[in-house]
Amino acid sequence: MARTTPTSQQVRKVGIKAPEGGFEKVLMVLSRYREASIAVVAVVLVIYFQISNPAFLSSQELSVVLRDTARFGMIAVAQVMLMITGEIDLSVGSTFSLAPYVMVLMTISWGVPLAISALAGILLGVLIGLINGLITVRFRVPSLITTVGTLFLLQGVVVSIYNSQPIVAPVQEPFNAIFGENLYSPTDSLWSWHGLTAFSPFLWTVAVVLAMALVLNRTTFGLHTIATGSNIIGAKEIGIRTDRIKIYNFMIAGGLAAAAGVINTVEFASADPLAGGPFLTLQAVAAAVIGGTSLLGGSGTPIGALVGAFVVATLNNGLVMMGAQATVSDIYLGAAIVLAMILNVQVDRMRARRRI
Amino acid sequence: MSSKDIPAIDPRAPIILEMNHISKTFGAVTALVDVSIKLRQGEVLALVGDNGAGKSTLIKILSGFHRPDSGTIIYQGKEVRFYSPREARAHGVETVYQDLALINHLSVYHNMFVGREYHKWILGLKLLDNKKMRDLARAYLDTLGIQIPSVDSLVDLLSGGQRQSVAVARSIYSSPTILVLDEPLAALGVREGAHVLGLIQNLRRQRSVSIILIVHNYNQVFEVCDRINFLHSGEVVLDASTSETSEEQLIRIVKSGLGREAIAAAAAEIGNAM
Ligand SMILES: Nc1ncnc2c1ncn2[C@@H]1O[C@H](COP(=O)(O)OP(=O)(O)OP(=O)(O)O)[C@@H](O)[C@H]1O
Ligand SMILES: [Mg+2]
Numbered sequence: 276m277a278r279t280t281p282t283s284q285q286v287r288k289v290g291i292k293a294p295e296g297g298f299e300k301v302l303m304v305l306s307r308y309r310e311a312s313i314a315v316v317a318v319v320l321v322i323y324f325q326i327s328n329p330a331f332l333s334s335q336e337l338s339v340v341l342r343d344t345a346r347f348g349m350i351a352v353a354q355v356m357l358m359i360t361g362e363i364d365l366s367v368g369s370t371f372s373l374a375p376y377v378m379v380l381m382t383i384s385w386g387v388p389l390a391i392s393a394l395a396g397i398l399l400g401v402l403i404g405l406i407n408g409l410i411t412v413r414f415r416v417p418s419l420i421t422t423v424g425t426l427f428l429l430q431g432v433v434v435s436i437y438n439s440q441p442i443v444a445p446v447q448e449p450f451n452a453i454f455g456e457n458l459y460s461p462t463d464s465l466w467s468w469h470g471l472t473a474f475s476p477f478l479w480t481v482a483v484v485l486a487m488a489l490v491l492n493r494t495t496f497g498l499h500t501i502a503t504g505s506n507i508i509g510a511k512e513i514g515i516r517t518d519r520i521k522i523y524n525f526m527i528a529g530g531l532a533a534a535a536g537v538i539n540t541v542e543f544a545s546a547d548p549l550a551g552g553p554f555l556t557l558q559a560v561a562a563a564v565i566g567g568t569s570l571l572g573g574s575g576t577p578i579g580a581l582v583g584a585f586v587v588a589t590l591n592n593g594l595v596m597m598g599a600q601a602t603v604s605d606i607y608l609g610a611a612i613v614l615a616m617i618l619n620v621q622v623d624r625m626r627a628r629r630r631i
Numbered sequence: 632m633s634s635k636d637i638p639a640i641d642p643r644a645p646i647i648l649e650m651n652h653i654s655k656t657f658g659a660v661t662a663l664v665d666v667s668i669k670l671r672q673g674e675v676l677a678l679v680g681d682n683g684a685g686k687s688t689l690i691k692i693l694s695g696f697h698r699p700d701s702g703t704i705i706y707q708g709k710e711v712r713f714y715s716p717r718e719a720r721a722h723g724v725e726t727v728y729q730d731l732a733l734i735n736h737l738s739v740y741h742n743m744f745v746g747r748e749y750h751k752w753i754l755g756l757k758l759l760d761n762k763k764m765r766d767l768a769r770a771y772l773d774t775l776g777i778q779i780p781s782v783d784s785l786v787d788l789l790s791g792g793q794r795q796s797v798a799v800a801r802s803i804y805s806s807p808t809i810l811v812l813d814e815p816l817a818a819l820g821v822r823e824g825a826h827v828l829g830l831i832q833n834l835r836r837q838r839s840v841s842i843i844l845i846v847h848n849y850n851q852v853f854e855v856c857d858r859i860n861f862l863h864s865g866e867v868v869l870d871a872s873t874s875e876t877s878e879e880q881l882i883r884i885v886k887s888g889l890g891r892e893a894i895a896a897a898a899a900e901i902g903n904a905m
Binding site: 489493494495498499501502504505506508509510511512513514515516573574 | 694695696715716717718719720726728730731732733734735736737741745746748750756757758759
């Protein structure tokens with residue numbers, strides 16, 4: 276083609292509309308560096324709490340924050356994958372309670388080693404995900420509805436097994452040490468065994484988040500997950516098995532929720548039927564949303580979800596430490612979610628608008 | 632670039648595709664009634680017809696996106712059933728859909744290769760070979776003379792015409808046996824349209840790929856197509872060769888409203904209506 280360079284540059288200008296106002300520019304930067312912008316928020320929060328309460332960054336307090344981050348983060352990252360496909364799983368809070376309950380019962384009643392019953396618990400989570408996925412995909416029920424149903428159903432099941440009584444979980448080493456059996460105490464050296472095991476839930480979550488980031492950004496499965504949520508008809512037209520992609524992501528969500536529940540039970544040496552529940556689900560969704568994932572499908576970030584989980588955990592613990600009522604932290608959390616969602620949706624809309 | 636340059640299709644060229652007696656309804660809507668089309672090796676067949684005539688539905692049955700209620704597809708001499716676009720693509724049937732089927736949240740090069748990615752193994756993990764896909768996409772788009780800002784940009788950010796060009800490039804990249812183009816010129820400017828027509832003309836000259844082209848512009852039909860099938864209310868009402876029909880004749884027939892009598896008159900005039 277005999278097109279000269281200046282003309283083709285003109286074509287480029289026409290193709291991509293430059294942002295207009297300052298607000299649009301900010302949105303544009305945010306859309307490119309979503310994780311970075313939420314990380315800035317996290318750092319500001321930490322500085323704020325540290326100034327208000329110098330004990331905040333003590334290792335002991337930090338290990339509480341990181342433990343909560345681990346719990347929210349592992350569920351949030353699975354939620355991110357699902358939200359990218361345009362679905363959501365609200366039943367994760369119940370899976371979180373049910374899987375470890377089953378694990379502990381198996382070990383207590385049948386003498387199965389914890390490692391094996393933990394695996395069974397996680398497989399149960401995967402199975403729950405499969406069922407959620409099949410109902411959503413085959414019967415075309417929106418997953419918001421499907422999983423509200425399974426949320427209550429499974430919560431009912433776990434509560435009715437043993438009259439909502441928590442059961443004391445057996446301790447088996449090295450299983451408990453690997454999955455985090457204590458909190459960091461002031462006398463611990465970070466390099467001691469005790470010190471390290473205090474952080475192991477967080478380390479597990481970091482490992483899972485990194486793995487999911489790799490899956491999303493560097494594998495065919497990740498590419499097809501994005502395609503499914505971005506343009507489901509188009510994805511089908513080019514031969515992507517969108518139903519399967521959705522079901523697999525539901526299975527991942529169920530499995531990770533179960534794993535998070537198992538780790539939680541190991542930490543507290545107790546399987547509590549009310550450990551998870553709807554509130555945990557919503558905190559995980561909040562972490563995903565604050566981390567930069569919108570519910571519109573097609574985009575999301577696992578790393579952002581981890582940072583989002585840290586923000587949620589920091590808000591929860593920081594405000595409580597400052598002597599605020601636990602409920603006050605909910606006000607901040609609620610405001611953060613609404614703000615994050617407005618931002619996410621605006622960023623997505625701006626992208627859509629610039630399309631010609 | 633007129634069709635005069637290219638010798639007419641050899642009437643003895645083997646038939647690569649037959650869609651026989653295809654019918655399809657969507658609930659109460661009848662999209663196709665007993666439609667049959669034939670495609671020869673290397674031929675460019677135009678599928679024309681009013682909006683809602685059923686053109687897209689017919690090619691989506693070929694591409695495995697829809698399943699026909701009845702009818703058969705004979706491809707390369709064998710009866711086939713494509714249960715998904717994936718299968719059709721694996722058999723060498725590539726389609727540019729009317730909606731382009733681009734993934735807005737992915738880059739141009741990922742769009743080029745999504746569904747047939749290149750991989751590399753790193754530490755036992757099967758990862759995307761992004762560098763290879765990026766390089767191949769860039770080189771291929773350059774070869775075709777398709778101009779876009781960068782293969783790294785999201786297709787979301789391209790203009791309508793650039794998007795269409797990327798979709799066309801994606802479909803011919805794998806050297807398909809059958810190429811189906813559903814209004815590939817719709818959003819293109821005069822120059823870009825001529826460019827894509829030129830690409831089709833090149834493919835036609837080589838006679839290695841058989842093409843089904845849906846277009847609304849009769850000029851373009853006569854420029855690049857060997858044969859025309861006219862679809863009306865879910866039926867093929869006219870099957871004419873561009874070398875034996877003139878554009879004026881065709882337009883007259885179309886304007887006459889395509890009622891039963893008009894078809895009969897057209898059949899008498901052209902001698903080969905269905
Ligand atoms: N998925 C669907 N569900 C229901 N009805 C459909 C569907 N797809 C197509 N139709 C209907 O089938 C008929 C044929 O549609 P089709 O898209 O094949 O027409 P077309 O010839 O491609 O038209 P156009 O030139 O406007 O693209 C129309 O009446 C349309 O409304
Ligand atoms: Mg159409």
